[in-house]
Amino acid sequence: MGELFEFLTSHEQFRRARLPALYSxxxxxxSLNPDGFAANVEAWKKGLASALQEGCVPASGDLLVLRVDESLMHALETREWGRPLALGAVLRDAAGKKEMMPLKSFMAAQESIYQRSWSSTPWQAVSWGLRQFGLMDKYGDNDRVSAEELVVLSNVETATSEVLRRMVNHTSRVDMIYSKQMFYRDYGDVLTNKRHISQRDLEVLLTYISRDKGLADYDGQTIKFKSHSDAQPPKITHEDSSIASLKNLMFDIEKQLETLAARIDNLSSTARDAVSRKNRVSAIAALRSKRLAESQLAKQSTVLGQLEEVYSKISEAADQVELMRIMEGSTGVLKALHKEIGGVERVDDVLAQLGEQMAQVDEVGNVITEMNRGVVDESEVDDELEALELEDRDKKNKAERLSNERKEEEEAAETKRRLGALETAVEPHANQSKQTTPEKSTEGQVEESSKLLQQLSL
Incomplete structure (x- = not known):
């Protein structure tokens, strides 16, 4: 069990409990369990694509092209479960769904792979190679006479998305032009920081970007990406190739300057060391070499400065060309709009007609208002209003009368209740007075009754 198997088993889809099913x-x-079949196939496709992207597939320097050969089968083989017996079905499913494509068919395609049906022909090409490794029809130790190479499109799409993400801040048209060497230098690590894509991966990626996605024009040496304002990628011109060569030259000179600076530092150290050892000859030789390197460094720095100035002027001119192109297009749009408007005279006519129509609307409204005024009899309106007011007063008087009657009834009931309470309270006192003081005068009884009445009132 090697790096590939360890990488696969580090993912949830290849946990140990699933390995017997995946290798069976x-x-x-x-037909018996379509969901289970789809889950196993998806696990293998994602696992192999991820392993390839991380550079874990053995005997392969590619990150976009999967090589199906004996080394792959050996890397997947285990003592406990042997080799994956249904890997052929996995690859066939991937080819049928346009997730993998034979490298030769991919590079030979003349139009976008998304615009043509290639599900049958590529699989015929793939199936022959798979039979050589016992991945189809039978699973024995067949002779391994050939290898099949498949472009993993999910990895290609991931690399393309990363390239576009890094280019988001490139606004100048000159910045959108690359030589093949420069593109590899700037975007070779689009999939992983551990390693760069191979030269074959680079060719696959550039072909996909230009032919299948329509994001750039590519002639084998120069890549020219389209800007946000371009509907289609512009064709590469001789000037574009010159710009790419200029950028390459500037990069090479920068590398030379770094090398010369390091050489000068090294020669300075050598001269100091020779002086400390009293070796005059070595010190003089080191200093002479240092002077030559410094002279060359100065010349190369001057050349680089001149090239950078030229590049700046080219970039400025390219931006001006783009600006003029946009202004020219805007002028055409304005002309078309003005033509559609018809000029100032037509605008005046339209406004005059609009004023006339609005005046007619006002006139018709006034006529209708006058007609309505003649139909209504104002005396009838006044009589109806007076009747409504009289009705309203009658309602209010009736309500007030009913309220007063209810109030009088409530007061009479309250008076009656109090008199009843008074009689009830006076009777016990009268009986007591007769028993204790029969000689008490009538005036005393009246006075006592008055006091009781006052208490009840309180």
């Missing part, structure tokens, strides 16, 4: 011949599940 699960092709029968396609």
């Amino acid at each position: 011949d699960f092709r029968a599940l396609q």
